[in-house]
Amino acid sequence: RHSHLLELLKRTTVHGESNSALIIGPRGSGKTALLNHVLEDLREMNQVRENLLEVHLNGKNPFLSGLLQTNDKVALKEITRQLQLENVVGDKVFGSFAENLAFLLEALRRGNRTSSCPVLFVLDEFDLFVHHKNQSLLYNLFDISQSAQTPVTVIGLTCRQDILELLEKRVKSRFSHRQIYLMNSFDFKEYIKIFKKQLSLPAEFPDEAFAQKWNNNVQHLSEDKTVRDVLQKLFQHTKDLRSLHLLLMLAVSAVTTHHPLPTAADLQEASRQHSSDSRANIVHGLSVLEICLIIAMKHLNEVYDGEPFNFQMVYNGESNARASQTLHRSLPSNYPFSLPPTVTEFQKFIQRKAHSMYNFEKPVVMKAFEHLLQLELVKPLERPSARAQREYLLMKLLLDSSQIMEALQVYPNCPTDVKQWAASSLSWL
């Protein structure tokens, strides 16, 4: 692939041949790295160096930081700027969009194969350019690459496999259909090699003795059973090298002067951190009351098979909720508002366990409920409108029951009856 791309660009610069190509691969598969590498190689060749003008759109460092050219107008300005044509434009730096387009097309039309400097257009996040109006930028770029004008090479980088289907038929016809697919096709052995290479210190590290020691340690680590397990697990989850970097970063950040070498335990800890469930972590920080609410919601979910909690459902009275209904009626008589169904569930629990310690007043329960809403553990189905009272909004729990159970296992000082209640799903019926 590397040689293919290199050949392609070399021909553009040396022969003045126009081309277009797409580099397609999942995130973290090294598309930009490949292109950068090729460009570096290209710049080393003498005949090429002065002959290539590069235009990077939506590119990364050292070009531009991503997703900038949100429409053709901005993109055109950026092209003009990078081609250093704005001095020709004169004091009226950029005219209207139409003027700018005509201007740039004119500029590119004037050239011909043998005399003009080839231009390389790099379109990072190519799929975003597809959504521009009429795809006119792409049409024009590909059209230039297919006609005897200034030699241009258009390289698109994208992670979308279906990119060709997004192109308009005229644009598609003008694209040369040269696609370079990048896949993370390595197996676990290579993955270990990459791991070693990433973690090793380079030869030019100033402190040679330490580098030696460090690299030996890395070698040891790579053979360690637990480390291999950690890596295996990560490898099974994703082949994206960025997540490997992230894991190693977590591990290496544990290194201090007293603890100079990363150990297998460090890696294990990093892996634990890396793979931990963010929502479950939030649950750990909740109060007992909020935990109880979540458990009540979980029960509702089980009873109604994931349907959104609906106050009406409870209130209109299924037979099994009769008791709570009466209780519910008796309790909030002095409140101007009705309680959400979760609260009734909650009250069932309270009713069953006649402990006074869980006696909370309704506004307090409501407050806890809103806190859950803010944490996005609970999500309203529709936007809260002025008409519907907060208490009647349909809600959905954004936690899986397994997550809740897991979180309860590690929840510090969890009252046993709460645990029991959570485990006994339908026992109270």
Add this chain to the structure above:
Amino acid sequence: MNTRQQTKLIYSWYGKPLSSDRKLRTSQYKGIFITSESTKTETCIQLGDFILVEGVNADQPYVAQLMDLYEDGAQHKRAVVQWFCRLEEIPQNKRKLLKREISAQEVFFDQILGYDTDIAAETIIKSIMVLPLHLGEELPVITLNKEQTFYVKQSWDGKCFKVLSPDTFSKLKEANKKRGVITNSSKAFVPSDILTPVKKETDSVLRSATKPKNVDMEIESKHSASKSSLAKERHSQRVAKNDIKTPTARKKLELSSPTRSKGRLLGSEVLGLLDDDCDAIAPLKTSATKRKVKFTSDTSGSPPKIPCSNDKAKSTSETAEHHQRFSDTIRLSPYTRVKDFSGKDKNLHEKDDVLSSVGYQKPSSQSPVLTPRSRRACAQKTSALIAEQISMLDQEDFLSGSDSSYSSSSEEEEDDDVPCTPEKKTKSSRVFSTPKSSRKSAVHTPVKTMKKTPSQGTPRTPRNATPEIPRRIQAAQEPTSVLEEARLRLHVSAIPESLPCREEEFQDIYNFVESKLIDGTGGCMYISGVPGTGKTATVHEVIRCLQRAAENDELPPFQFVEINGMKLTDPHQAYVQILEFLTGQKVTATHAAVLLAKLFSTPGPKRKTTVLIVDELDLLWTRKQNVMYNLFDWPTQKHSKLIILAIANTMDLPERIMMNRVASRLGLTRMSFQPYTYKQLQQIISSRLKGVKAFEEDAVQLVSRKVAALSGDARRCLDICRRATEICEFAGEKRTPEIVRMAHVIEAIDEMFSSPYANAIRNASLHEQIFLKAILAEFRRAGVEEATVQQIYHHHVALCRMEGLQSPTVSEIMAICSRLGACRLLLVEASNKYLHMRVRLNLGQDDVMYALREE
């Protein structure tokens, strides 16, 4: 020229008919009067005069010489002209034949036969001056009335420029001379304020011979065309009697010269102000001196002038400006022509001295204080009178010359120049030439730098800039091997000598356009076909052939304009582009539409037929469809001479998206380009590869069959072949270079048409694959091709248990899901729904199963 739009002109014959033809019922005249209704000016144009004729756009009238005037049977006033060609009328690509810089005022003796020389007399705007010059000569420096004098050096016959034949040269010259006599202009003006004495001495004989003529012509035209309005004359008479100026009079003065540019008005305003000041401070004295100056000028300065136009002299001498000119004349004339005027001139200078001494300040002391105009106007009035007048005159000329607002810096510069004038002048009149020269420079520099003609290359506006990609430093390499040669030829951009397999379509389009060209009528043609079937290429080929034919005089010449819907930012920009192609103007879309409508609906004597290609027509669709409507409406106009070739992809576009009235105007002349069959594709490739043995026959056939089965897109076909040569080259690096074989072509085809999904799934990580399996399981369970992450998660955990793997956390599942979503293996909702996010497969279940099973 501006007045043309505001005032109504009445055309009437001058004199009796010279001769009349009974049979044709025509009668010839020797001149025509153009009377302007609002200003009551009468201009007489006679045979042999040079005239401006209304052109396509208002600010670029045609130049012509009046050859004949007659009234035809229908009482229409007709004129026969000899055209002159402006630089703008010559096609861009021919301009370089000239190999020299062309001034905006240079025209070419038109010898193109195609133009209609018989025009309606009403299109004549006014008379101008065209001076024949020899090729090597420089253009004489003219400061006044620049836009009314033209020069001719060469003739243009549509193909090349030739030096004027001595015959035409003398004829043109004669026409000028004759005109000089007839249009009783003041010969006395000859040496006036244009020429410096020094310069004149150094001038060549011929120069000086031509020069007086322009001068007198200019002044004459100035008088006739714009200056000597009746109102002003009356006013001048009154002033001559009273010798006192009133503000109302000044106002009138300003109003009476509407043709002058804003700058001019500004100048006269300032002059008026100045006069006012004069009045306020020393009314008697200034007026007295003025009158004296006037009288000296009248009596002694220019004897031939008085019999010619006495009232004109009065009118001119009235305003300060003219007063100044006269004093100039007087000052100049002693040294240039009449010796015995020197005494009077001295007189005048004495008067100047008196004036300046009376004027409260010494002229030498005033020079440093002279900078800002306002100060000038109010503070040191009378003392600086003459200096001011000179500077005003400078400014005024400068203003009228540049015709635009100008920076204050140039003004100041000018002021810096001026202060030296009064003291020097009072000391010795010989040095008087210095203010002249300074003035000349003041006039000159702006003309050179910011000339008013917009069509010339000024760096200020982007449209005139010549954008260009920098040249490459090293030359592009020529292909060395057979494969490289083949690749070069197979590139889509390579233009083949002929277009194989489109001969029929070519002939049809060619005949259509040719017949319309010969008839001089308009018409539309709609061309459709899927992408890559050679629509645009064929049309371009037709145009190329037609242009060649036109060059060989087999066809009338035509203009070729191309617009592409994809290259426009907005459908309405089409008007702008067409107008820019046709006339070089750059206006807004709505204005362009109006101009174009006018252009195509009015008969233009000199207009060529226009062939307009509208590529990607469907992009010009708007809700009201007015762009399409206009485009197809113009050819139906009688005088449009417009041929439209509209290109789009869909065959039924007129029926599908066009309103009935648009579709009806498009007409039924349609042509559809069928996708290429494999035989045709084969022929295309082999015609491109003629003489280069790079491909096996079978390989070419395979490619063409494959492409023909898929789309029939010739571009695709060529691209595959090109890729195959690359693969072949790459594979053949180790061994001797070979020709492209089947294997290479198959590899190229696979590369281009293979579905990327299967490969992507195969290379996904284990849990990603399990996730896909879980999706399939959930789909099977629910029977719906959509599931939430939560449901899939349960399946995923179950699958993990079966395989003995550690089940991932929800966060990890979410990460997997978003990764697959980014590759578009899955279609996912926005991720803020978390577990309730719905997921769909972007490919068939069978494909996923197939890809997963192979492991």
